[in-house]
Structure formats: structure tokens, C-alpha cells
Amino acid sequence: MKLLENKTAIITGASRGIGKGIAEVFAQHGCNVAITYSSSSAAADALVAELSKNNIKAKAYQSNAADFDAAQALVDAVLEDFGQIDVLINNAGITKDNLLMRMNEADFEDVIEVHLKSVFNMT
Secondary structure, eight states, rough: OOTTOOEEEETTTTTHHHHHHHHHHHHOOOOOOOEEESOOOHHHHHHHHHHHHHSSOOEEEEOOOSSHHHHHHHHHHHHHHHHOOEEEEEOOOOOOOOGGGGGHHHHHHHHHIIIHHHHHHHH
């Protein structure tokens, strides 16, 4: 038996980078995986195809975890599609590289919303 067999995980921000790596390891351990992405549906669809080779259920959802209503809609959709949620990985993040003194308020708020508010919304 695999470590996460018959479990379902939501992994936010999983179309690339660390989230993609987490999704790959979870799928290898038998976990059904619901991944989110913000803009790159091609990368998300390619990852779903790759994950499905592990004989698990995988699906991608375009979602903004920083928006409370969108986060709730995502959870509702995953519950409908998978029947359960056992694991949540709050991985979504953005980068607005700049020195703090040169960052404008809108960029700062975007980073805070995605990095902090999304954790609250998803949890």
C-alpha cells in the first residue's frame, strides 16, 4: 500500500516549481491531486496528464486563493469531483521583486494577499 493511497490533496499554485514537485511526489504515493493555477492552463494540463500516469485522479482548477469566494468555490468543486479532501498544501505565491522602499502599495498588497490571505481563505 502506498503512503497516501485513497487520499485527496489540494495543492495551490501547483502548475510549476515547488507545487509541481509536491504534486508529483503525492501522486507517486497514490494520492489523488487537485491542483490550482492562476494563468498557465497549458502547464497545469500537462501536469495533470503526467500525474495521471500514476493511476490516480488528477484535475486542474483555475483559481485565485486570495479571493475568499473563489477559494470556497474551489473547495466545493473539489469535493464534488473527488468526494473528499484529506490534505491541503497552501503553496500559492507570487513574486514582485523589488526593494521594499521601491515597491508600490498595489504590488505589496498583491504579495500579502496571495501569501497570507490565501492561507486563511483556503484553511
